[in-house]
Structure formats: C-alpha cells, structure tokens
Amino acid sequence: MPGPKGLDPSSSPRALLGAELRHAREKAGLSQNELGQRLFVSGSFVGQLEAGTRRIQPEHARVLDEVLGTEDFFQRNCKAAAKSKYPEHFAEAAEAEATATEIRQYAPLLIPGLLQTPAYARAVCRAYQPTAPEEMIEELVSARMERTRLLDDPTEPLLWAVIDEAALRRVTGGPEVMAEALRHIADLGRRGRGIVQVLPFGAGAHAAMEGSIKLMDFEDAPPLVYFEGVGTGRLEDDPATVRHQRFTYELLMACALSPQKSLALIEAMAQDYAHEEPP
Template sequence: MTGPKDLDPSSRRIMIGEELRHARERAGLTQQALGEPLFVSGSYVGQMEAGTRRILPDMARRLDETLGTGGFFVRHCVKANRSKHPEQFAEAAEAEVLATSIMEYGAMLIPGLLQTPDYARAVFLDYQPTAPDEAIDKLLTARIERARLLDNPTTPLLWVVLDEAALRRPVGGPSVMTANLCHIADLMRRRRAVVQVLPFSTGGHASLHGSLKLMYFDDAPPLTLIEAPATGRLLDDPATVARHQLSYDLLRANALTPKQSLALITSVAEDYDHEDHEPRA
C-alpha cells in the first residue's frame, strides 16, 4: 500500500495500522495472539493498529516475519515515523491528535497545549540556552501546530490541573505571563478547556513527583506519559494507567473549582500586568 506523497506521518500511521489489522485478521490471530511472539501486549498491538503507537524498525521486521507480509512494514515504517517533534516526545504528540480526551497536571510549567508562542519560546530558550535560532524556531513551529488541536470546538476534551507554581513562576517575564494566563482564561470562558488550579494551600498531594498526562481514545486503550528531561515514554499497562488516573482524580478533588480557578488565574494575570507597567527605577 502506498499513500499519497503529501500524506502526513500521523495519517500514514493510521493507514499502516489498518493494513496491520487486515494482515492480522488474514492470519486468524487475535491482538493478544499476535502480541505474544512480538513480546508486547494485545493492547499494544491495538494501539499500533489504531495509529496511536509507532511501529519501530525492529517491530516492523518482526511483524513482517510473523505475518508473512514480505517486508511491507519495514519499507513503510521509516516514513511513518518521521516527526517534527523532538524524538522523546514525538509519539506522545502524535497520539494527542487521535485522543478523544486528554487529562494533564502541570506541576511547574503551563502544559504545551495551553502555551502561547512567547511562553513556549521562553521555555525552549531556558532549556537550550545555546541553541541557534533555527532550532528554536523549529521547536516553536511544532508547538504552535500542536495547540491547533484546540481549534476543533469540542474534541478532544481537555482537562488540565495547573499547580499554582505554574502560575507564579514568571517564565519569559510579566508580559509573557499576562498574555498566557489571559489565553487560558479565554479558553475557559469559551468552554474549550476545563482548568482547575491546585493551590499552594493544598500542601502535599498525589503527584508530588511531577507532571502527569493521560490520553483516552475511541478505538484503542488509554495511554499515560512518563516524562523526564530529554526523555518521554508512553505506557499502556492497565495497572499503571489506573494508578495515574487515581492520582489525577485526587488532584482534581483537591483543586479549586473551575470558577474559583478562573478568578485566581485572572487575578494573577492582573498582578503580572501591573508589575509590567510599574515605573522602572
């Protein structure tokens, strides 16, 4: 199967995933049965078929051997795995496009889907202070394209818990923070995102280890993202996903209501705006 030349990687993965499903069914195998010789779970096979997981070169080789597909998956996995995103985050960013709901806890930073370009640029520069402008611009372009996910008025459902630390840390300076918090407030008023703030007064909570992200799909098992500096890993283990969902539910239970959160976000934005317009000594 050869897709159109201008097919983007995510769409190509969906088409290859459909071919994988057809090949598996022709072989008379369930997802679980195919997963056994591949040393992965049946849900992992389901995610490859849905296009939410990449088919990496070694996996492509094993698929061709197991299903007798004559090198089809090896030939097509390279183009399907091309991404504009950093390698450690590419799979997660591409899964976002297919998610029906995304639940995220931002511990120290405003999550990427809620970032303005100026805020994102400041984050990239802080993380890579010696990177050339071309590299920063490439990252920024990919981040802006990710945020276009919210151009759809209803899908995905985005529910974010923001730690108060993310509001108070002046990434990029007062004017950048003012604009980003106003952007979040606008998304909330338009009912495009549900945002709750976890206030400092909460004290300890269920995700003191750091940020948290869960993604849910119509036709594939849910995923949770484990992130660390320069690395990221998607997990589909049901026990791990359930544990992270419980942590997220506890965060929501301890956070301010959306109405209270909107009031706090607006107040902090006004504080930054006032700071930005104070006379300089």
C-alpha cells in the same frame, strides 16, 4: 477487545501502516492477542498500532514481517512513519495526543503545551536550549503551536488541566509574557474549550509531588499515560498503571480549586503581571 474502526490511509504514514497491519493480521487468521504474544506485547498494544495511536518500532517491524509473511514491508515503511517534527522522546506522545478524545494533564512546573502562547513557548524552548540557533527555536515553537490547533474544534478533545500554582508563579519570559499566557488560559476556560483547575500552594502535600501526569483516552484504542522527564518520555498502556495514575489525577482534582475559583485566580494573577514593571 473490539477491533479499530476503518482508517483513512491517506491521513498519515502511521495510519497507512496501521491499516496494513490490521489487514495482514486478519489475513493470517490471528487475533490481536495472538499477534501480541509473538511480539511480546499486549493485544491492546497491537490495537494501538492498528489504530495509529502508537508507532511500529523497527524491532517490531522485523517480527511482523516474519510472522505475517509480508517480506520486508513493515521494515521498509516504519522509518517513513517515524519521521516527526517533535523531539524523539515526545514524538509518539504528540501523535497519540492528536487522536485522543480526552486529555487530562497535571502540570507541576510549567503551563501545559496545549495551553501555551507563542511567546511563552519561545521562552520555554530557549530555556531548554540556550545555545540553539534562532531558526531551531522557531521550528520548535511552530511545532508546539501546531499542537494547539487541536483546540480549534469546539468540542473535541476534552481537555482538563490541573496546573500547580508554582507553574503560574514562575515568571517565564517576563511579566508581559506571563500576563498574556494567563489571559489565554482564562479565555479558553471562559469559552468552555477546556476545564482548568489550579492546585494552590495551600493544598500542601499531594499525590503527584514526584512529577507530571498526562492521561489520554481514545475512541477505539485503550487509554495511555505519558511519563515525562528532562529530555525523556515514555507512553504506558499497562491497565494497572493507567488506573493508578487516573486515581492520582482524581485526588489532584479534589485538592485543587474549583474551575470557577481557578479562573478567577488566573485572571487576578494576569492583572498583577500586566501591572508589574519589567526588570
């Protein structure tokens, strides 16, 4: 497996640790696979640590210091690299998302975070935490909107979303919020900033009825898939698992409406919401 390209250590604490890990590993004369064996992980996982797409966990930091003879360097610094504005179960996935070159996501129940508007995100966060102080909700919304800045770049990452019709029919925040949210998605699609397909109710049973899928590809690290549940989430790099989830996603694409028909449906639904009287 080719090693990662040079990193800018100033970009983040995680990038700094990744650069230091690569330096220490090469100084010790170990390959990624050899170091992975000491950590009981794959060589590709070590590559992800060095590329900054995965965090160094405390249990790994201790072994790294022992194997690489770095005293307590990684143990002291992995805590600083772990600080995040995102919920703990999602933090690593959000950080990986920021370095991905391609993101493919199937969303069965809500509009994907990268496609959300502030008002829609606020309604979702409030539903998740109905008793939280307003300041906490605004912090969550701000963090989510910061993620959407990935789409400010006109070309990267490639974003391809398959959205279940159920996510578009569930009135989240009221008709006005939904109208704005759907117009936003349509605008991104019309501008070529993302590919969006709707999986209609008429498609019937499909390959991902049990949950969401999020696939991420990187320039110099192996692909990842993110599994998410209520208050839980995990990244997986097992090649067989990623391959299976990619095949599942391709089946969803085949069952979904074409991008052109999907945008037409989304725009029509936005019009319907815009003319709907609020309760």
